[in-house]
Amino acid sequence: MPSELALEVGRRIAYRRRMARMTQVQLATAANIGLGTLCKIERGARGAGDGVLDAIAGALGVDPSALLPDxxxxxxxxxxxxxxxxxxxxxxxxxxxxxxxxxxxxxxxxxxxxxxxxxxxxxxxxxxxxxxxxxxxxxxxxxxxxxxxxxxxxxxxxxxxxxxxxxxxxxxxxxxxxxxxxxxxxxxxxDPLLNAHTAYVRTEVHFAARAHGAGLRALQAAIDAAPPPSRPQAIAARGALHMRAAVIAGRAGDVAAATEHLDEALAHADRVPEAIYCGTAFGPDSARIHEVSVAVSLGGEHLQRALDVASSWSPPRDMGQERRSGFYIELARAELWSAKPDAAFKSLQRARRIAPQHAREHLWVRDDVATIRRIKRAERDELDAFCDWCHARG
Structure with a gap:
């Protein structure tokens, strides 16, 4: 008898194959596995080892986790x-x-x-x-x-x-x-531009240590050292640093600095198309996502700005999954803090659909879905399943 795991993996592979508009022959060829093997896997008649699963996921253009229920x-x-x-x-x-x-x-x-x-x-x-x-x-x-x-x-x-x-x-x-x-x-x-993007990433150390003031100072120094914004790559590098500085200033509770850096980020974003610059996404869409992030970081009366952005705009589907997922995680927090738990849960579910690994490992997802479960005690089944999925407590 086929195992439940094999049946579910097979269903997921077949679904993803159809979404990619591929035949079984095309997928088997692209994954370099036998057609008979693929047919058995899709029926759940046999399991898929890590190597085969990676090959199928690669041919479908998805991460192997998208094919796994566990x-x-x-x-x-x-x-x-x-x-x-x-x-x-x-x-x-x-x-x-x-x-x-x-x-x-x-x-x-x-x-x-x-x-x-x-x-x-x-x-x-x-x-x-x-x-x-x-x-x-x-x-x-x-x-x-x-x-x-x-x-x-x-x-x-x-x-x-x-x-x-x-x-x-x-x-x-x-x-x-x-x-x-x-x-x-x-x-x-x-390449001075790489130094700027490295400074952007380095802020993770400050986020992890909750050293927001130090992180803001480091980003300001990086902005001062960045090349003049005279061409698209340089505009994007400086704009990305302002985006990051706006968020960490918000975490530090510095409204003036957060507002100043966000305004600079939005102004820089208006000068370049949305694209990946030296590995960092920047442009009008990324800046708008950070507008939501800054509002959530500041909290309180600023949350309405996040809700206003989301009411008339959403990230385009061709944007990277990690950043799109992050937008809905931030939005969920704004909705939860604005006494809209149902909307918050829908946003978390959307973040999960877009980038399941990113959503599952995000601490805010765990904290917020646990809070929603405590609030919505009469509607527990779906919330319980989500909490189990992301190891949320509470």
Whole structure:
């Protein structure tokens, strides 16, 4: 008799295949597995091991966690990969011997990893980043002078991708180490814009330590040191720093600074199209999402601004899943604090649909759904299931 897990995984694969408008033959070919194997998996007649599941997920363009009903299984894979990440960064200056692909191939692979980060595909990241980081370290130390800065730029992007997982899964010591290595590699990249984006990421250390005042000072220093906003990449770098500064100023309760930085971010965003600049999303849509974040950070009378933004606007579907999911998590908090628990729960559910791993690991999701469950005692079944899914207490 087929197991419940195999049946559910099979149903999810078949659903995702149909959503991608692929036939079973096309999916089997793209995943490099037998057609008979895929048919059995979709029927639930056999299970899918990690390797097969990764191949199918890759062919469908989704993270393996999207195909698993048991989200603990994907969490385990992420946590099990942390030691491998720690080991590879411990040898950043003396990497083990091994192959090194041409620079063009390394660039393409790193670009794919950046897309995994933007899409909150943490299982993919933890499965592939240790090997990529090791290879990039070898490439950096072996690179001739004329290509060393380019390899260093790839290292910055790869370290940032690995940090996304470490930070989201609250491995804060590992996250801080990865950020230090980003800053180290950025020096060799010889690109002031990378220094600005590294400063943007470094704020995670201040968020984790709740050192909001120090984080604001560090961001102001980065803004002062950033290149003049005379071209799109420089405008985006400076605008992203203002976005981050607005949020952390809000967390510090500094209304004047939050307002000033948010106004600057919105003004910079009006000058460039929404895009990914040196690995950071920036533009009118990102700035509007941060407008909601700042309102939530300030709380109280400022919450209405978040609700006003959401009443007439929502993030476009082509925006990265992590940032879109974050918008609905922030909105849920504004709705909950505005005595709208039903709307808040709907926003949390939407965040989960967009980026399940991101939503599941977000502390606000756990805190807020637990609060909603206490408020809505008469409607517990769906809330109980959501709380169990994200390990919420209360």
């Amino acid at each position: 989200h603990g299984r994907s969490d385990n894979r992420v946590h099990q990969a942390m030691p491998a990440l720690s080991a590879v960064i411990a040898t950043y200056d003396m990497p083990d011997d091994g192959p090194v692909r041409p620079l063009q191939e390394l660039s393409a692979t790193t670009g794919k990893a950046v897309q995994w980060r933007l899409g909150a595909q943490y299982v993919h990241i933890t499965r592939h980043l240790p090997e990529l980081l090791a290879e990039l370290s070898r490439a950096f130390h072996a690179a001739p002078a004329e290509t060393r800065s380019e390899v260093a730029s790839l290292l910055v992007a790869a370290y940032r991708t690995a940090d996304a997982v470490a930070y989201k899964y609250r491995a804060h010591d590992l996250s801080a180490r990865l950020i230090d290595l980003m800053r180290w590699a950025a020096e060799f990249a010889e």
